[in-house]
Amino acid sequence: MSLGKRLKREREKKNWSQKYVADKLGITNTVLSNYERDYRDPDTDTLKKISDLYDVSTDYLLGRTEESAPKESIIKEDNSNFFFFDKEGLTEEEQELLEQSYNLMRERARKRAEARKKKK
Structure with a gap:
């Protein structure tokens, strides 16, 4: 599963809107949408923020493990x-x-x- 699909799945699991997540991360909806559609990859700092927000490991987001353990x-x-x-x-x-x-x-x-x- 791609990074974008994992990002979208984690956001939807929490029933959060793109706007809510984008605001929490300090980015625009468009940027988040581009991440979720695999048009762009987040930089390292943003990836860490996403990991913290969704309470999952960066390895999970990057597809290095299937375990989404905190x-x-x-x-x-x-x-x-x-x-x-x-x-x-x-x-x-x-x-x-x-x-x-x-x-x-x-x-x-x-x-x-x-x-x-x-x-x-």
Whole structure:
């Protein structure tokens, strides 16, 4: 499926008008229409904004994956997968602080996801 078709499908899933999305992205309806009809491709910054607005990954929009999982999907993974780097140079206190920071981010992401579900 093309980028344009994915953009249109995601917009329609949310029942949003082209005008609404274009206003949110800071572009014109015509530009958005050109993206959705595959006449033009969005620049990198616009693609990131679209990804954030639709709550999908840029890989999904670009057709690199069929999973439209939100970017926060890493939060659902086990903590051990997150800390993949060598912690040898960190003190025990620094390691604990790093893990606490990660857990705080994870909790905030969970709360945002719950709030989005309640809005639907």
